[in-house]
Amino acid sequence: MDAYKKISTLFVALLAAASMSAQTEKTEITLGTWSPWDAATATVNGNTLTMSAAWAGTGNWLANGTECADWSDGDYLELDVSNCTGNFNAAIQYNDRKTFDDKGNPTVVKELTTTGTLSDGDKVCYIKLNENYSDKVVNIWLQSTTATASVTVDKAYLVSEEEYQAYLAExxxxxxxxxxxxxxxxxxxxxxxxxxxxxxxxxxxxxxxxxxxxxxxxxxxxxxxxxxxxxxxxxxxxxxxxxxxxxxxxxxxxxxxxxxxxxxxxxxxxxxxxxxxxxxxxxxxxxxxNPTTDGINSVQTTKKVNEGATFNLAGQRVGKTFRGMVIRNGKKYIQK
Structure with a gap:
């Protein structure tokens, strides 16, 4: 029995070590159709959004009937863009699991919104997901903060905290x-x-x-x-x-x-x-x-980034919707 426990403990430790060093891939997601808030000040041509006035905007409704988009497998939304001129605010809106319209469809709860920005010449935009409601995404929008602005949204991904920190470090x-x-x-x-x-x-x-x-x-x-x-x-x-x-x-x-x-x-x-x-x-x-940092600070930062992350037994990072045996902070749990 003692030998079995030792082997089991070693197995879990090896899996935990693998999970901490695993390099997760970005998860590409499909967005819906962009729609202008006001056709007089915003136009949509496929994924190219053009604004002719400050505070003009376009939205992308992601809830399908009673179902919200589930983005809980990521920590951030990454928007890869091109031909960005002018400046934009960007936002993700969520439902709180208890607010619905008269047809039972989830509605936006503005207090839960998370935001990001895009500026002239940018190639990427990151928006932090609301970790408590990332499985209840209803809508995203882009709003111009300059008199004229245009951008093409090429691709969208869910990325981990590790991937975002690696982007910032680079x-x-x-x-x-x-x-x-x-x-x-x-x-x-x-x-x-x-x-x-x-x-x-x-x-x-x-x-x-x-x-x-x-x-x-x-x-x-x-x-x-x-x-x-x-x-x-x-x-x-x-x-x-x-x-x-x-x-x-x-x-x-x-x-x-x-x-x-x-x-x-x-x-x-x-x-x-x-x-x-x-x-x-x-x-x-x-x-x-930025000032240069020594290797010790870099190691400490990496450790903090991985704390709290959840991985399956193959060392792959998983989100809240995963069901089964997982490893978090070096310990094994059953996620229901």
Missing amino acids: KSKGEQVAWEGSSNFGTSWDGSLAVQISAGKFASTKSGATFTFYYDCNSDADYSQIGICDGSWNTLSSAKDADPQWGTINVGGTTSYTTTLSDDDIKTIQSGGMVIKGYNATLTKVTFT
């Missing part, structure tokens, strides 16, 4: 471009000329990151300035050399400005984005570079 290496273009601020502090960068561009920003703003100073005024704000136009006070009253930074005679931001300011732009305003300068690029 994305965070080296100097990352948050925005690139040519925006002349003019000489009137006209807010309509400010550059707005969506929160999603800073998803991989880490504590201690260095931000660099590239620009050309115009020659037809006495001085040049820039101001760095959050998405609500509040000055990011931790920016180096910022005027204590106005939050502006004198940049005349230079071509770039580099600063670090406090952890609080980084969290602010990760949730609400960044606005750069200016005077007598043309902004051309905004980047950030």
Whole structure:
């Protein structure tokens, strides 16, 4: 009996080790048909969505009669996109298992919504799934936050926390471009000329990151300035050399400005984005570079990512709908 217990314990340990190191594949899912909220401001051509006004949007209804879409096998929705111009908000909406219309069909409970963003030039959008209701997905939508915007949604996947963290880790290496273009601020502090960068561009920003703003100073005024704000136009006070009253930074005679931001300011732009305003300068690029980390931190991060994940006896990650013997945090359970 003791020998049997030892063999059984060893078997479970080996399976647990395999499950922790298993590389799960993305699960491709099929979305429904996109429909404009208002045909006057949004058009749909297959999977290409075009908006002609800010706050125009399109939805993709996923509930089929009384049945919701079950996305519980993933931690995030990944949308692979192309030809993205302008900025979008993206969202997943859910049912709470107890709210229905008069025909018994599940309806959206807005309080459960999870969101993401898309910006000009983006190739991918990740939206965190509501882990408590990921088996009750009703609808997803994309909404323009700029006067004009267009995007083609090529594919959709359910991905694990590990896969998302791997994406962020790869994305965070080296100097990352948050925005690139040519925006002349003019000489009137006209807010309509400010550059707005969506929160999603800073998803991989880490504590201690260095931000660099590239620009050309115009020659037809006495001085040049820039101001760095959050998405609500509040000055990011931790920016180096910022005027204590106005939050502006004198940049005349230079071509770039580099600063670090406090952890609080980084969290602010990760949730609400960044606005750069200016005077007598043309902004051309905004980047950030994360500090390097040692191997010990990397190992600790990997361990945290795998905690709580559920795997079958073949070492494959499974979701809430899987029934049978599973391994979680190195222990064997029966998931009913």
